[in-house]
Amino acid sequence: MENYLELLKQDIRFVxxxxxxxxxxICTAICPAAEFYDYDPRKIVDTVQKGDNDDxxxxxxxxxxxxxxxxxxxxxxxxxxxxxxxxxxxxxTLSQKLxxxxxxxxxxxxxxxxxxxxxxxxxxxxCVATYAxxxxxxxxxxxxxxxxxxxxxxxxxxxxxKIDELGEGPLRKxxxxxxxxxxxxxxxxxxxxxxxxxxxxxKKKAAEMGLQFDDEGIDNEYFIMTFTSSEKKHTY
Amino acid sequence: MVWxxxxxxxxxxxxxYVRSCIRQSFFPGSEQFFLHLMRDVLGKDVxxxxxxxxxxxxxxxxDVVPFSTIxxxxxxxxxLMKEAGYKNIAISCVTSFGIYTEILxxxxxxxxxxxxxxxxxxxxxxxxxxxxxxxxxxxxLVYKFRDQIAAAAKYPLINKQTGEPLRVVEHIGxxxxxxxxxxxxxxxxxxxxxxxxxxxxxxxxxDYPERRHCCGFGFRQYLVQANRxxxxxxxxxxxxxxxxxKPDLVLTNCPGxxxxxxxxxxTIKEMEGTTFGDNxxxxxxxxxxxxxxxxxxxxxxxxxxxxxxxxxxxxxxxxGIEFDPSDKFRTKxxxxxxxxxxxxxx
Numbered sequence: 001m002e003n004y005l006e007l008l009k010q011d012i013r014f015v016x017x018x019x020x021x022x023x024x025x026i027c028t029a030i031c032p033a034a035e036f037y038d039y040d041p042r043k044i045v046d047t048v049q050k051g052d053n054d055d056x057x058x059x060x061x062x063x064x065x066x067x068x069x070x071x072x073x074x075x076x077x078x079x080x081x082x083x084x085x086x087x088x089x090x091x092x093t094l095s096q097k098l099x100x101x102x103x104x105x106x107x108x109x110x111x112x113x114x115x116x117x118x119x120x121x122x123x124x125x126x127c128v129a130t131y132a133x134x135x136x137x138x139x140x141x142x143x144x145x146x147x148x149x150x151x152x153x154x155x156x157x158x159x160x161x162k163i164d165e166l167g168e169g170p171l172r173k174x175x176x177x178x179x180x181x182x183x184x185x186x187x188x189x190x191x192x193x194x195x196x197x198x199x200x201x202x203k204k205k206a207a208e209m210g211l212q213f214d215d216e217g218i219d220n221e222y223f224i225m226t227f228t229s230s231e232k233k234h235t236y
Numbered sequence: 237m238v239w240x241x242x243x244x245x246x247x248x249x250x251x252x253y254v255r256s257c258i259r260q261s262f263f264p265g266s267e268q269f270f271l272h273l274m275r276d277v278l279g280k281d282v283x284x285x286x287x288x289x290x291x292x293x294x295x296x297x298x299d300v301v302p303f304s305t306i307x308x309x310x311x312x313x314x315x316l317m318k319e320a321g322y323k324n325i326a327i328s329c330v331t332s333f334g335i336y337t338e339i340l341x342x343x344x345x346x347x348x349x350x351x352x353x354x355x356x357x358x359x360x361x362x363x364x365x366x367x368x369x370x371x372x373x374x375x376x377l378v379y380k381f382r383d384q385i386a387a388a389a390k391y392p393l394i395n396k397q398t399g400e401p402l403r404v405v406e407h408i409g410x411x412x413x414x415x416x417x418x419x420x421x422x423x424x425x426x427x428x429x430x431x432x433x434x435x436x437x438x439x440x441x442x443d444y445p446e447r448r449h450c451c452g453f454g455f456r457q458y459l460v461q462a463n464r465x466x467x468x469x470x471x472x473x474x475x476x477x478x479x480x481x482k483p484d485l486v487l488t489n490c491p492g493x494x495x496x497x498x499x500x501x502x503t504i505k506e507m508e509g510t511t512f513g514d515n516x517x518x519x520x521x522x523x524x525x526x527x528x529x530x531x532x533x534x535x536x537x538x539x540x541x542x543x544x545x546x547x548x549x550x551x552x553x554x555x556g557i558e559f560d561p562s563d564k565f566r567t568k569x570x571x572x573x574x575x576x577x578x579x580x581x582x
Contacts, residue, residue, distance in 0.1 A: 012303070012342065012346050012349065013303060016345070032449065032450045032452065032454070032470050033454070033466065035470075035473070036466050036469045036470070066456070069450065069452075069453065069457045069466065070455050071454065072411060072415045073414055073450060075414060075415050076414045076415075076417065076424045092299040093299065096299070109456060109460045109462065110299065110300060112460050113298045113300050113460065117295050117298055117459060118295055118300040118301070125289040125290060126261075126289070127290045127292060127293070127295050128258055128294060129257065130262075140464065140468075140500065140502070140503045141499055142499060142502040142545040142578075142579075143577060143579065144543060144576055144579055147576035150574070151574065154567045154568075154571075155543060155573075156264055157567065157568050158537075158566075158567060159264045159265035159540045160264060160268030161268075166286065168284045169268075169286075170255065170260035170261075170268065171264065174289055175287055177287075178288075178289055179289070182289055185309055185312065185356065185361070188308070188360045189302060189304040189305040189307075189308050190302045190304055190305060191301055191304075191305035194302055195300070226460075227460055227462065228462050229462055230462040
C-alpha cells in the first residue's frame with residue numbers, strides 16, 4: 001500500500017499549507033463551505049496531520065474533500081500560518097492521480113469540470129467565454145443571457161469587444177500558435193496527463209454504473225449525471 | 237489614508253495588461269473603459285499582446301489544472317511581457333491576481349519551482365522570462381488615480397434628491413488580499429482599494445456584518461450545476477446581512493463577484509420573490525470602471541450597464557444622470573436592436 005502522507009508531501013502546496021495544526025477550529029468558523037455543507041476543514045487537517053494511512057485513504061475517497069470552495073479565507077485567519085484549503089487542494093490532486101475521486105458523488109464531478117472548463121482552455125484559449133456558457137446549463141444567468149447570445153456581435157461591438165476576431169480586445173480570438181503553446185505547456189507539465197487520468201477513471205466508473213459514456217462531448221448519460229446529480233445528503 | 241504598513245507600491249506607468257475570461261465575457265465595457273481611462277484620459281502606457289491567453293485559474297481552482305501547469309502558463313505571460321520590454325503587470329481578474337501572487341511567493345520560498353518553470357517554459361515554447369517588478373490589480377490603478385477621477389467628476393456619489401451621500405456596499409474578491417495581504421491596498425484587514433474610491437467620489441461606505449464574506453463563487457461549487465446551492469446560499473447570506481443598511485449600490489473589484497451578486501439576485505427573486513433594495517427593487521452591482529465612468533459622465537449604455545441582469549436606472553436617477561432610454565439597446569452605429577424582456581429594475 002502506498003504511503004499517502006509521503007505522496008502528499010511531494011506537493012509543495014501541502015508542505016506550505018500544513019505546518020502544525022493546534023485544532024483551534026478558526027478555519028471552520030470562517031469557512032463558507034462549513035456553513036452549508038456537513039464539512040469541517042479542521043477535521044481534514046487533523047486527519048492528515050495524524051498520518052494514519054487508512055484514514056487518509058478514506059479521506060481521498062470521501063465526499064468531504066470536495067466541499068471546499070477555495071475562497072482561501074482560512075489562509076488569512078489561521079494563527080499558525082497553515083492553509084487548510086491548500087491541504088484540500090493537494091488531497092484533491094492526489095485523489096485524482098490515484099483514481100479515488102470516482103468513489104464519491106462530488107469527486108465524480110471532476111469529469112464534468114474537465115469536459116467544460118478544462119476543454120474550453122484548448123478550444124478557445126479561455127476557461128470561460130460567452131459562447132461557451134449555454135443558457136440551458138446556466139439558468140441563473142436569466143433572460144439577459146439568451147439576449148446576449150442572440151445579439152453578441154452588436155453588443156460586443158458597441159462595448160469595444162472583438163468577439164471571435166484576431167487582434168486586441170475583449171473576447172478576441174486567441175491565435176492558433178498561442179493555443180498550440182498552451183497545449184505544449186499542458187503536455188510537458190502534466191496537465192494533459194491529469195486530463196487523461198480523469199477520462200480513464202471516469203469511463204471505468206461509467207461502465208460500473210451502467211451509464212452511457214462518450215469519448216467526447218457533454219451529451220452523454222455520465223456527463224449529465226456528474227453535472228446535475230445530487231442524490232446523497234451533503235448538508236447537516 | 238492607509239496606514240504605512242498597509243500601503244502597497246503601485247507603479248505609475250508602463251504596464252503589460254492581461255485580461256480576465258469572466259470580465260471580457262460579462263463586462264467587456266469595463267475592460268475597455270479601464271484602457272480608455274489609463275491611455276486616453278491619464279496618458280499612461282498600457283500594452284496588450286493579443287497572444288496572451290487564459291491564466292487557467294478557474295481550471296486550477298476547480299482542480300483540473302496542476303500547479304506546475306499554471307505556473308508555466310503564467311511564465312509564458314511574463315515572457316510576452318519581457319519580449320515587449322515591460323516590467324510592470326496589470327491584471328484584470330482577481331482570481332488571476334491571486335494566482336500571480338501565489339506563484340511569486342512560491343518562487344521566493346521554493347526557488348527550485350522557479351527553475352523548474354523556466355525549464356518547462358523553454359522546452360514548451362523556447363521562451364524565457366523575468367519575474368516582474370510590480371504586480372497590480374487593475375482596481376489598484378483606479379484607486380491610485382481616484383482623486384484625478386474625482387477632479388473630473390460630473391456626477392459625484394450624491395443622492396441628488398436628498399443631497400446625502402450615496403450608500404455603497406464595497407465587496408472585494410477573496411483572492412485580492414486574503415491569500416497574501418501584502419499585495420492588496422490596506423491588506424486583508426483594512427482593505428481600502430474600493431472604499432478609497434467611494435470616499436473620494438463623494439459616497440458613504442457601508443459597514444455590515446458579512447462585509448468580508450465570500451460572494452459564494454466557490455469555483456466547482458458554481459461550475460457544476462448540482463453544487464450551486466452553496467454559491468446561492470452564500471450570496472443570500474451576504475444580501476440578507478446588508479439589506480438593513482439600505483445600500484444604493486454594490487461596488488466590486490472581482491469578475492466573479494460582480495456577476496454572481498448580479499445574477500443571484502435575479503435567481504433569488506425568481507425562486508422566492510425576495511429582493512434586497514428599496515421599494516421591492518434589486519441592488520445594482522457595478523464594477524469600479526462602470527462606477528468611475530458614471531461619475532465622469534460617460535453614457536451608461538456605452539459601458540454596458542444594459543447587459544447586467546439588475547438594471548441601474550434607480551441609481552442613475554439618484555445620481556441625477558441624464559440618460560437616453562431610447563439609446564439603451566442600439567448598436568454602435570445607432571441601429572435599433574431587439575429589447576430584452578424581464579430584466580430587473582427596468
